[in-house]
Amino acid sequence: MTQLEAGVVDVLAFRRKPAGLEVLVLRRATGVRCTGAWEVVHGRVEPGERPEDAAVREVREETGLDVERLYNLTCQPFYLHRLGTVQVAIVFVAFVAGEPQLGIEHDQAEWMTPDEAAARLSWPRSASALRDAVQVFGGGDAGPMEDVLRVELRVES
Numbered sequence: 001m002t003q004l005e006a007g008v009v010d011v012l013a014f015r016r017k018p019a020g021l022e023v024l025v026l027r028r029a030t031g032v033r034c035t036g037a038w039e040v041v042h043g044r045v046e047p048g049e050r051p052e053d054a055a056v057r058e059v060r061e062e063t064g065l066d067v068e069r070l071y072n073l074t075c076q077p078f079y080l081h082r083l084g085t086v087q088v089a090i091v092f093v094a095f096v097a098g099e100p101q102l103g104i105e106h107d108q109a110e111w112m113t114p115d116e117a118a119a120r121l122s123w124p125r126s127a128s129a130l131r132d133a134v135q136v137f138g139g140g141d142a143g144p145m146e147d148v149l150r151v152e153l154r155v156e157s
Contacts, residue, residue: 006088009055011041022111029107037122055092064101067094070151076125
């Protein structure tokens with residue numbers, strides 16, 4: 001029996017520049033799955049972890065950046081045939097500042113315009129989510145939907 005699991009997060013990391021939004025894209029390193037693929041921040045939700053906490057953790061682990069603001073955007077399903085599961089990627093938008101410090105999963109990072117990033121991303125679902133994010137967050141926040149999309153970040157003690 002195929003299982004349905006909301007077990008991964010995708011995070012579109014944005015920064016605001018005078019010319020508009022830039023999005024961070026990462027290239028998968030040699031020796032890891034999907035070597036050479038360009039992607040957004042992506043990772044598993046750990047047991048007992050809330051997806052929004054996983055999003056913040058993955059941004060920190062993969063880029064070294066702190067999330068200043070976090071928003072939920074959408075969910076995107078995909079099938080993992082080796083595990084027999086339909087995964088649902090919970091997609092977040094994170095506003096960050098600074099330059100990334102990459103972990104072992106990636107060997108290159110670039111800040112790009114949304115159009116450049118959409119053309120570079122290997123996964124079509126990420127490019128689709130990016131287009132949605134630009135429509136919603138093009139002004140730097142969620143506009144009239146701020147009250148329902150903004151995730152309150154937990155303060156670590």
